[in-house]
Amino acid sequence: EVHLVESGGGVIQPGGSLRLSCAASGFTFEDYGMHWVRQAPGKSLEWVSVISGDGSNSHHADSVKGRFTISRDNSKNSLYLQMNSLRSEDTALYYCAKDISQTTLVMGYWGQGTLVTVSS
Amino acid sequence: DIQMTQSPSTLSASVGDRVTITCRASQSVIIWLAWYQQKPGKAPKLLIYETSSLESGVPSRFSGSGSGTEFTLTITSLQPDDFATYYCQQYNSYVSFGGGTKVEIK
Numbered sequence: 001e002v003h004l005v006e007s008g009g010g011v012i013q014p015g016g017s018l019r020l021s022c023a024a025s026g027f028t029f030e031d032y033g034m035h036w037v038r039q040a041p042g043k044s045l046e047w048v049s050v051i052s053g054d055g056s057n058s059h060h061a062d063s064v065k066g067r068f069t070i071s072r073d074n075s076k077n078s079l080y081l082q083m084n085s086l087r088s089e090d091t092a093l094y095y096c097a098k099d100i101s102q103t104t105l106v107m108g109y110w111g112q113g114t115l116v117t118v119s120s
Numbered sequence: 121d122i123q124m125t126q127s128p129s130t131l132s133a134s135v136g137d138r139v140t141i142t143c144r145a146s147q148s149v150i151i152w153l154a155w156y157q158q159k160p161g162k163a164p165k166l167l168i169y170e171t172s173s174l175e176s177g178v179p180s181r182f183s184g185s186g187s188g189t190e191f192t193l194t195i196t197s198l199q200p201d202d203f204a205t206y207y208c209q210q211y212n213s214y215v216s217f218g219g220g221t222k223v224e225i226k
Binding site: 035044045046047050059061062095100104105106107108109110111112113 | 121152154156162163164165166169175207209211214215216217218219220
């Protein structure tokens with residue numbers, strides 16, 4: 001059974017940094033692209049980043065480009081999101097999601113999310 | 121960026137009703153369109169990808185159609201478990217989601 005567990009969220013001041021982690025199990029991690037998707041309270045979903053199975057390719061949404069970096073460690077079955085220069089508009093529940101294939105950009109399974117609150 | 125617009129934003133329906141949700145893209149996404157269901161306090165769940173391909177385990181009362189810029193999600197006979205918010209997502213040019221359609225009890 002696929003299992004994705006996010007961690008690392010919390011309350012952080014504007015301009016601060018945070019690193020989110022996602023522990024994956026139940027599938028061959030390196031065979032799948034992985035995503036971060038966020039959802040601000042009461043709002044729709046916003047895709048943040050994607051990384052290929054081998055970690056060689058990644059892409060970020062314009063709203064986070066230059067501030068956030070997605071990475072993975074296939075030896076630890078783990079996905080990460082380094083978030084720098086955080087802004088109030090980054091406040092959201094951050095989901096880790098598994099692609100249905102290498103990088104079709106369809107999210108076939110989601111974790112339960114970790115909440116990031118950017119506030120002074 | 122491709123903008124995705126869903127209508128209606130809220131839909132009131134009864135058990136057994138046929139429900140249709142529309143998703144329009146600001147430019148063609150060909151057939152690269154997915155649908156997700158989200159219940160309160162839960163993560164989204166993939167229902168349909170590639171416009172009409174049903175994800176494994178999803179009931180056959182869910183179906184999708186369309187191409188180019190206009191797509192629909194249809195639930196043929198609404199069940200109590202189907203009251204939720206539905207999102208469309210294009211993946212022709214990276215990823216963008218629609219604003220969501222909340223299906224509520226009439």
